[in-house]
Amino acid sequence: MTFYEHISELRAELSASTSAKEIRQIRRELNAALTKLARGQAGFDTAFGSV
Numbered sequence: 001m002t003f004y005e006h007i008s009e010l011r012a013e014l015s016a017s018t019s020a021k022e023i024r025q026i027r028r029e030l031n032a033a034l035t036k037l038a039r040g041q042a043g044f045d046t047a048f049g050s051v
Helices: 003-016 020-048
Strands: none
Touching (some): 003 020
16 A cells, blocks of 8 residues: 555545544544655655755
């Protein structure tokens, strides 16, 4: 599974969830994944942005 697929799956789970506890858990996982993605993109931009 790609990172993008993982984020998409978490978003789908979040929209289908009804349990407050489950929603909080999925939001934590989604926020962590989005943060990791943003850091990776920033690193890529730093490494290859001036090329």
